[in-house]
Amino acid sequence: QKLGCELFVLDDGWFGKRNNDTAGLGDYEVNRKKLPGGLKALVERINSLGMEFGLWFEPEAVNEDSDLYRAHPDWALTDGFPPVFGRNQLLLDLTKPEVRDYIVENVSRILDSCPIAYVKWDMNRHMSDMYSPFCENGAFFHEYIKGLYDVLGRIFYPRPHILFESCSSGGNRFDLGMLCYSQQIW
Numbered sequence: 001q002k003l004g005c006e007l008f009v010l011d012d013g014w015f016g017k018r019n020n021d022t023a024g025l026g027d028y029e030v031n032r033k034k035l036p037g038g039l040k041a042l043v044e045r046i047n048s049l050g051m052e053f054g055l056w057f058e059p060e061a062v063n064e065d066s067d068l069y070r071a072h073p074d075w076a077l078t079d080g081f082p083p084v085f086g087r088n089q090l091l092l093d094l095t096k097p098e099v100r101d102y103i104v105e106n107v108s109r110i111l112d113s114c115p116i117a118y119v120k121w122d123m124n125r126h127m128s129d130m131y132s133p134f135c136e137n138g139a140f141f142h143e144y145i146k147g148l149y150d151v152l153g154r155i156f157y158p159r160p161h162i163l164f165e166s167c168s169s170g171g172n173r174f175d176l177g178m179l180c181y182s183q184q185i186w
Helices: 038-048 067-071 097-112 139-156
Strands: 007-010 052-057 118-122 163-167
Touching: 007 118, 038 052, 052 097, 097 139
Parallel strands: 007 052, 052 118, 118 163
Antiparallel strands: none
């Protein structure tokens, strides 16, 4: 607070077995080895210092080494093709209602567990570069984005107090559609 800081943001690595970029994406359990008191204790400490708390998510992706992938490998975008990894991750198929429900349920649970004022929603994959079987005519990509908008609306419309920032390896989603959900773009 003495430095004029208003917001503390916890980035990647707070969940699951996420010690590097090869594991944990898709899992939403707080890593108690890193945060013994959980998110709530950390947020309370940050708030007591006069700052708000923000949290990083990358909900559209999954690592092979994750509880989610082990339980639902069919939720990853492969459609029978060999998996195409980028940054050691696959994308989840947001055209599937059960995938969208999983993301909404888990991100909402985290956001409602303590006073989170800011979310950075990251998406570090470029579907068109890695999933050409899905993107040949654009129809699949269109359905994917409609699924993403469904997820974002269900998470953030009921929580207007959260500043939502969209990030896609920087500003790769800086478009009018995303601005309907995200107040700012990285």
